[in-house]
Structures are given as structure tokens and as C-alpha cells.
Amino acid sequence: MAVTIKKVSSDTELREVAALADKIWHECFTDIISIDQIDYMVEKFQSYKAMTKQLIEQDYSYYAVREDEELCGYIGVKPEKDDRFFLSKLYLRSDKRGRGIASLMLKKVFDEAERYGKTRVYLTVNKHNDHAIEVYKKTGFVIVDEAVTDIGSGYVMDDYIFEYEL
Numbered sequence: 001m002a003v004t005i006k007k008v009s010s011d012t013e014l015r016e017v018a019a020l021a022d023k024i025w026h027e028c029f030t031d032i033i034s035i036d037q038i039d040y041m042v043e044k045f046q047s048y049k050a051m052t053k054q055l056i057e058q059d060y061s062y063y064a065v066r067e068d069e070e071l072c073g074y075i076g077v078k079p080e081k082d083d084r085f086f087l088s089k090l091y092l093r094s095d096k097r098g099r100g101i102a103s104l105m106l107k108k109v110f111d112e113a114e115r116y117g118k119t120r121v122y123l124t125v126n127k128h129n130d131h132a133i134e135v136y137k138k139t140g141f142v143i144v145d146e147a148v149t150d151i152g153s154g155y156v157m158d159d160y161i162f163e164y165e166l
């Protein structure tokens with residue numbers, strides 16, 4: 001397998017990532033949150049429009065994960081003003097999981113955080129997202145807090161906050 005992880009640098013590529021996000025979110029979160037909430041969150045956070053705004057106004061970067069040129073996952077990150085690097089999104093299509101690609105993705109996140117001079121990477125994960133939680137723990141992330149975040153329209157995110165010391 002030839003896996004590449006490269007920064008999204010064109011509008012066309014961002015649209016491709018948005019389409020993949022829609023697919024993965026509907027495939028992986030149906031056991032955890034309602035379809036209505038998934039639709040709402042995809043539109044609010046992962047649509048082409050939302051991601052364009054994040055790139056322009058919030059200092060986000062997205063990375064496209066490809067195996068043999070085919071887009072199969074993506075990463076979203078953002079440097080904070082303090083010493084932390086926010087891992088906002090880590091998503092891999094279900095048929096590509098369990099094959100070592102996630103570890104390459106996390107390594108890319110740590111490399112980027114170091115490039116920015118950061119000393120900690122943090123993320124939020126739904127308390128019922130058991131597999132992702134295991135992956136983060138195995139990688140060396142530890143739970144530092146919890147957060148219930150109101151995201152509007154009556155929906156909340158009920159998350160653990162994990163942190164990794166670089």
C-alpha cells in the first residue's frame with residue numbers, strides 16, 4: 001500500500017474531502033447520535049462551506065489521506081494561541097481501518113504540532129465512541145477533562161477531552 005497524507009490545497013480537493021466526510025459521518029456515528037444530529041453536525045462543521053470558513057477565518061488545516069491515490073480519510077487540525085495543537089478531525093473510511101493507517105495519521109498530527117512549536121496535542125471525543133477512545137489511549141493520550149457543548153438546535157456534544165504530551 002502507498003499511503004500519502006498531504007495538506008488540502010485546492011478547492012476541488014476540499015469539496016472531495018467534504019463529500020468523504022458526509023459519507024464517513026453517516027457510516028460511523030449512527031450508533032452514537034441520531035441521524036438528524038449527524039446531518040446537522042455535518043452541515044455545521046464538515047460541509048464545503050463550513051470547512052472553507054474554518055480555513056480562512058480560524059487557522060484550520062485539512063489533510064487528505066490517500067491510499068494508492070484514492071482519498072480514504074482526512075485530518076483537521078488547528079494551532080491554538082498557547083502551547084497546544086488541536087486535533088479536530090481524524091477520519092478514515094471503514095474499509096481502510098485496522099491496517100496501520102490511523103497510526104500514520106496520528107504521526108502526521110504530532111509532526112505538524114512539533115513544526116508549529118507546540119508541546120501538547122488535544123482533542124474531544126464522544127464518550128460513547130469506544131473504538132476511537134481505545135485508539136487514543138493506546139497512542140498515549142490521556143483524559144484531562146470532560147465537556148458538554150451546546151452546538152445549537154437542541155443538540156449537545158458530550159465529550160472527553162484527551163491530551164498527548166509531545
Ligand SMILES: CC(C)(COP(=O)(O)OP(=O)(O)OC[C@H]1O[C@@H](n2cnc3c(N)ncnc32)[C@H](O)[C@@H]1OP(=O)(O)O)[C@@H](O)C(=O)NCCC(=O)NCCS
Binds near residue numbers: 028097101125131135
Ligand atoms: C478513529 C479511526 C481514525 C482509527 O482508525 P482505525 O483504522 O480504526 O485504527 P486502528 O484499528 O488501526 O488502531 C490504531 C492503533 O490503535 C490500536 N488499537 C485499536 N484498538 C485497540 C484496542 N481496543 N486496544 C488497544 N489498542 C487498540 C491498534 O493496534 C493500532 O495500533 P498499531 O497501528 O500500532 O497497530 C477510525 O476508526 C475512524 O475513522 N473512526 C470513525 C471516525 C471517528 O470516530 N473518528 C474519531 C473522532 S474523535
